[in-house]
Amino acid sequence: MKLLRFVLANLLFLSVNCLSFTQQEWMANELGSCPTIVSRADWHAKPPKGRTPLNTPVPYIILHHTDWDECFDFDTCAAMMRKIQDFHQQGRGWDDIGYNFCVGEDGRVYEGRGWDTVGAHAPWYNFHSIGICMMGNFDKKVPNRESINAVFSLIKCTVEKAKVMSNYTLYGHRQVRDTTCPGDDLFAEIQSWPHWIKRESGSCSTIVSRADWHAKPPKGRTPLKTPVPYVILHHTEGNECFDFDTCAATMRNLQNSHQQERGWDDIGYNFCVGEDGRIYEGRGWDTVGAHAPWYNLRSIGICMMGNFSKKYPNEESISAVYSLINCTFQRTKLMTNFTLYGHQQVSDTNCPGDYLFADMMLWPGWVSNGCMLSSAWLNFLTHQKRSKLNNRWDQEHTTHLLRKGRARNSHFSLQNKVYVESYLVRSSTSSGHRLSQGLSLWRYAVLAWLGTRYTLPTY
Ligand SMILES: [Zn+2]
Numbered sequence: 312m313k314l315l316r317f318v319l320a321n322l323l324f325l326s327v328n329c330l331s332f333t334q335q336e337w338m339a340n341e342l343g344s345c346p347t348i349v350s351r352a353d354w355h356a357k358p359p360k361g362r363t364p365l366n367t368p369v370p371y372i373i374l375h376h377t378d379w380d381e382c383f384d385f386d387t388c389a390a391m392m393r394k395i396q397d398f399h400q401q402g403r404g405w406d407d408i409g410y411n412f413c414v415g416e417d418g419r420v421y422e423g424r425g426w427d428t429v430g431a432h433a434p435w436y437n438f439h440s441i442g443i444c445m446m447g448n449f450d451k452k453v454p455n456r457e458s459i460n461a462v463f464s465l466i467k468c469t470v471e472k473a474k475v476m477s478n479y480t481l482y483g484h485r486q487v488r489d490t491t492c493p494g495d496d497l498f499a500e501i502q503s504w505p506h507w508i509k510r511e512s513g514s515c516s517t518i519v520s521r522a523d524w525h526a527k528p529p530k531g532r533t534p535l536k537t538p539v540p541y542v543i544l545h546h547t548e549g550n551e552c553f554d555f556d557t558c559a560a561t562m563r564n565l566q567n568s569h570q571q572e573r574g575w576d577d578i579g580y581n582f583c584v585g586e587d588g589r590i591y592e593g594r595g596w597d598t599v600g601a602h603a604p605w606y607n608l609r610s611i612g613i614c615m616m617g618n619f620s621k622k623y624p625n626e627e628s629i630s631a632v633y634s635l636i637n638c639t640f641q642r643t644k645l646m647t648n649f650t651l652y653g654h655q656q657v658s659d660t661n662c663p664g665d666y667l668f669a670d671m672m673l674w675p676g677w678v679s680n681g682c683m684l685s686s687a688w689l690n691f692l693t694h695q696k697r698s699k700l701n702n703r704w705d706q707e708h709t710t711h712l713l714r715k716g717r718a719r720n721s722h723f724s725l726q727n728k729v730y731v732e733s734y735l736v737r738s739s740t741s742s743g744h745r746l747s748q749g750l751s752l753w754r755y756a757v758l759a760w761l762g763t764r765y766t767l768p769t770y
């Protein structure tokens with residue numbers, strides 16, 4: 312039924328004519344003030360099931376269309392907002408309507424999650440963007456002048472309130488994900504709007520260069536052919552570092568040990584990230600790493616400095632990894648459909664540690680290689696949907712993962728089922744409460760027994 316609704320929602324196509332809006336109209340709007348925003352109460356929103364605060368100002372604005380009917384008056388638009396919220400909360404299992412704001416062709420701005428809550432509209436970008444949707448299908452027509460003016464005025468107001476950086480980047484949804492959103496004609500239209508840029512020219516956060524951490528020169532190098540299809544995540548299994556001096560020293564130690572003890576050309580990883588929130592350049596994007604046999608020529612290896620077998624890395628370091636992957640993606644060093652693996656998925660190792668591995672399973676791009684998602688695992692993820700972990704990453708992605716997992720479940724292998732479930736038991740020893748919600752007791756006991764009997768398969 313949910314699937315049917317989803318399909319139907321995506322089959323609504325309308326077509327009329329085209330308009331075009333220019334810089335002039337934008338300029339005219341620069342003089343206006345914040346638009347009146349129809350509050351959640353005004354459109355009779357249901358309360359959100361949860362929320363994650365958004366760190367502002369964010370660098371991106373992502374524009375969407377709903378791919379549903381247009382609306383030209385308050386009553387219809389408010390009803391449409393309720394319909395979208397229902398679909399996102401019930402159909403997709405998200406906390407709330409996915410967008411931060413929506414705009415109708417009645418020229419009104421409708422509050423979705425607002426400026427201060429992370430949205431669910433664009434994986435990899437939810438934590439760094441304000442998502443604005445225009446209600447309607449704009450594949451074969453451009454939204455009317457009133458609604459475009461309302462978007463301009465909303466963006467201007469968002470800049471004034473310092474919720475988005477003044478040098479923000481505007482993307483259409485299709486620039487950051489494989490989708491036709493916001494529709495062909497609206498997408499053509501926004502390319503003339505201020506701050507719209509091609510994805511390739513997106514910016515990267517500061518990376519501590521080799522010179523900055525006093526790297527020794529590499530003994531040799533092999534050029535990496537990009538874009539590569541994989542990102543492989545590691546931990547160093549050594550000490551954590553929380554400031555520049557300690558992290559830079561850790562980098563030098565890693566390099567020494569890799570060059571001298573292991574006889575490699577250079578530090579093995581392409582990049583490392585410290586809990587000081589900084590990204591440290593290892594071999595960089597253009598040199599083959601030495602971090603995961605069979606995958607070095609086809610991956611970017613990222614290490615998180617520390618041992619994450621019994622604890623999670625801090626938020627700063629996780630968002631640094633997030634921004635690094637994002638930036639790697641934007642620089643087209645990664646294929647658009649890239650896969651994120653933990654080291655243990657490609658070698659016989661515990662790297663990147665149980666906690667970090669459990670965390671990264673919820674990151675966009677992560678897939679279970681061959682190990683299909685078992686029903687216990689799906690239950691676990693379903694429960695995780697309510698947890699902090701998932702909120703930090705991406706509701707939309709988890710839902711996608713769940714759907715993917717269910718679709719694949721018809722042909723999973725027993726070995727992998729045992730692997731995933733035994734992993735689940737191992738990783739839940741410190742968080743049994745999470746597991747207990749997803750599994751009945753007898754099942755837990757059986758899995759615990761399996762977990763002690765079964766060792767990780769090598770891939
Ligand atoms: Zn979209």
Ligand SMILES: [Zn+2]
Nearest residue numbers: 545546654662
């Ligand atoms: Zn590793």
